[in-house]
Amino acid sequence: MKKNNIFQGIIFSLNFLIIFAISEFILWHSLSIRFLFNFSVIILPIWFLIIYYLINKHKIFKLHPLNYIFTFLLVIDIGIIINIFSLKYFSYPAVTPIFVVITITLMMDFYFGFLSSLFFGFYFSFLIGNPLKTFVYLFVIGIIGAYFSKKIYSRVRIIIPFIISTLFQIILYFVFFEIDFLSWPIIAISNLFQMLFILGILPYLEYITRVYSDIGLLELGNLNHPLLKKLSLNSSGTYYHSLIIANLVESAAEEIGANPILLRVGSYFHDIGKSLRPLFFTENQKGFNPHEKINPKLSSLILNLHVTKGQELAKKYKLPILIEDLIVQHHGTRIKRYFYHKSLELNENLSADVFKYPGPAPQFKEAAILMIADNIEAMTRSMKLVSKKDLEDKFDDLIQDLFLEGQLDDCGLTLREIKKIKDSMLETILNMNHSRIEYPEIPKELLKEVNKS
Template identity: 55%
Template sequence: MIYNSKKIINSKIEHIVFRSLVFIIISLFAEYIIWKRITLNYQFQINIIILSIWILLVELVLSFKRMFKLHPINYWSSFLIPLTFNILYNLFIFKYLNIYFVNSILSTLIITLLIDYESGILSSFIFSVYFGLIYGFDVKFTIALFIPSAIIAIISKKIMRRIEIFLPFIIGSLVQMLCFYILDLSDTTYDYAGLFVVYFFNTLITMGILPFFEYITRVYSDIGLLELGNLNNPLLKKLTLKAPGTYYHSMIISNIAESAVEHIGGNTILARVGSYFHDIGKTWKPSFFTENQKNQNPHNKISAKLSSLILNNHVTYGQELAKKYRLPILIEDMIVQHQGTRIKQYFYKKYYDETGIYDKEMFKYPGPIPQFKESAILMICDVTEAMTRSMPDLNVNDLTEKLDDLIQSLFFEGQLDDCGLTLKELQMIKGRIIRTIMEMNHKRIKYPKIDQKNLRR
């Protein structure tokens, strides 16, 4: 245990050192590009400030974010690559166009859309400080860059359509012009007109390269998730053709999960799209899953052990498809986590009846247990939807009782230990799930039978 802890700490230190080296290299490149020289004094001054802010602020804040803990490579890449790219890109604007055309909309927008607005603000602060130092250690210039960038991050956090990206472009460019004017940095029409044009151009670049960052890092924006959730997606079409029952099951769960996640302020788009893909592994041997069975159950002809392996495979094969098609890393998580490490009770009991042996490990799903709220809610909704199929008379009282038992069972099995859901949120989720299911299964009036002759015009 001590050895593993030391190994983890050493690995974190190595990653911090690597990320710090990136900024040292950028500083060397910046001085050479702009002034055609490299001096020890300048490098020491600029790097001591940038690395102090980076290590004491950015590394510290982001290390506490759940997604950076779960997938450090993916999320650090989605933070560092856009930021580095934008700094280098603006160095050329500084050198060959005009210092007053420099702006951080490109990296701030991409990081906000991929991760969250807090990360976007952090990236804009680093960007602003960097160019403030290059400008001559000028605090006013740093402020003039940071204020519009922070505003861009805040107003971009709910963007779900590409056309909406033009709102932060308009507001950001106007605020930066205003900052330049108030701080007496520039008051020429050329500077303002040029800044507006560069802002517009950078916004177009952002819209164009965002899908490439999503594909490279497998961290998707809400825009990318919505495009991925198109029902004409090859994987979903494959699910429709090979496992139509599973497809229908996934569509129902997506409505329930989205409603529940919305109620606690989670990512509803992730919940919906993740629900679409969570059972994609059932395209391998779909007839072994009840929702796709018509007459015979093939499990009756094989051993309980083999049945358990086939059920496990829908998780592992689903993960393989997620990697192959480069689905978002969080959707891959939802595929492998939606069953957690639960025991397949039916086959566990069947094996005991046949052999007299209790073997929990043999009948556990491979896991891991849910690591974030949307994944845990998917697990609850998945089991609840399957449970409602076996209820002959669906009513609020019975559903409430069964859902209470289910959540209690998941809680005591330890399936909800790592997801971050509170007891209050579980209560909120339960109420919304019951309401959504009852609304989806409302009874219709019985239509009277009328002679067709009386219906003719």
């Protein structure tokens, strides 16, 4: 871990040294003593002592630090270069954090957007002078842009943070600097250009980094995706199981403030590994069970393959890194009880570890919600009569088992949130399995007479 931190420190230092040197050279055509002072005494300490420290506090960041830090740095670097040229060829009012904060907020969340606004403000305040006013001016605009970029689900709505941020930027520029009516068109045009640039570059940033915005996730959730079409053709039972899971997890996620879009789209893809050997899974079987002809250990290995092969497909098709996590974590390290019990009956004397899924156990709330939904849906499918009392008992037994097995230790769910998840899923299941009235039979002769008249 220590070596990894040192390596990251070297990479970050080189990144900002190059970007800062490019900035200075473009603006002043030379590297001055002021550049060395700003870089070594101000920029690097701000990055390591404030920004990088705060980034490491984020739970999701800890899952994939390289993906998230690469995304953060890439967007910051592009934003700095764009604004350096805006400063050089237009004027000071053209500098705006719009591209940086909106893109990072969309791809990550408001917390990362806040940090990007903080760093952007520090960077340009010491690059072009007047540190306090410039920092407050850029930081406030960035925070406004990040705040109004939360929960944007379509590209059209990106215009909302653009308009609001532009209006505030014009007002703040007049407050902090000077009343210059030639400045507001420059601010508006610069912000418009950066908004259009976001629309064009966002899909490519998502594909490169595998860190997707909600907009990108919704586009990915198109059921015509090659992996989903293959799943529907090869494993129709698994495909419809995935659609049911999507309904269960979405409402549960909304109840506790998790990401419903990530969970819905992740549910579509969580069992894509089953498309390779569909007949080994009960929902795709039609009277014949191939597990009856092989030993329990081999059955366990085949079931593990749907997780490992699913992960391989996720990497091959560049699915979001968090959806890859959902694929490998939705079974955690649970034991396949049916095959373990069968092994005990055959006196094979095998360790229980042989029958565990590869895991790991859920590391974030969305993965735990998917695990709960996957298990409760399987239980419901085996019930002949679905009643609220039986469902509640099964749900309570499931949660108790997951706690005893340590599957919920690292996901961050509280007991209150589990209660909300339970209530939401039970309501969804009961609504999907509601009873219908029995339609009376009408004699065919009467129907013919009605149709004639």
